[in-house]
């Protein structure tokens with residue numbers, strides 16, 4: 001059990017209640033070995049917490065380690081240091097990984113599988129029969145507004161519809177925590193706003209918490225209740241904002257959003273790169289997009 005999340009607090013706040021910590025990171029650090037020797041320090045001492053039911057944005061420029069951090073949280077790669085508590089349980093002891101859903105930046109739909117079979121894929125190896133898998137996938141497609149498109153192939157769907165299929169696939173196991181890695185960055189502005197509304201609706205329906213990675217200041221401002229801002233080289237937390245909106249997603253034209261965008265831009269604008277070699281870091285190989 002986690003030491004940091006106080007046991008009494010955990011008892012007094014039922015799991016799943018608004019405000020309970022779903023996910024807490026304490027001093028998470030990561031370096032990768034680089035070709036030719038040496039290490040690239042990608043994340044340094046990342047601490048943040050995400051509350052149950054919250055949409056929490058992780059905002060940072062390309063290359064500041066956002067995807068790496070999601071990979072670590074999802075147990076796909078190990079951290080070098082630090083601790084992660086998931087629903088109050090140290091991730092080292094955590095076993096219920098199905099609790100966590102993951103939506104990648106590229107939708108990763110298999111082109112040779114229909115929409116329903118792409119969604120059903122997430123249910124394989126779980127001891128559920130074929131027919132039941134398809135039934136659950138059909139239900140989830142209906143929930144994201146894609147009834148009637150079960151048998152469409154990905155190349156027959158618009159960008160927004162593909163996004164909905166990917167969302168359905170990441171939700172079909174009913175995760176309590178959803179990690180999203182710039183999931184809507186390839187959509188046009190109008191479709192992206194539609195997907196924001198869709199995400200909020202599904203969050204309300206399932207009561208899950210969402211950790212949403214983006215490099216887009218406005219997206220963070222309209223969608224998130226709280227925003228953690230990362231700076232690059234090494235990736236570290238430089239600011240955290242409590243937006244406390246009464247209702248999300250907000251309109252981009254809302255004066256409060258305009259003000260929040262300004263504040264977030266200022267925080268992000270301060271994240272200039274230190275000179276090469278500072279903090280033991282020397283840029284190698286450039287950043288991946």
Ligand SMILES: Nc1ncnc2c1ncn2[C@@H]1O[C@H](COP(=O)(O)OP(=O)(O)O)[C@@H](O)[C@H]1O
Pocket residue numbers: 032033040042060061062063064065066067068069286287288289
């Ligand atoms: N497996 C890896 N091996 C070496 N370097 C990596 C690896 N994964 C990511 N990186 C490097 O870590 C840095 C952060 O990458 P990433 O987490 O993808 O950033 P972001 O998602 O914020 O754009 C980049 O410089 C990238 O090249």
Ligand SMILES: [Mg+2]
Pocket residue numbers: 066067068181289
């Ligand atoms: Mg990334």
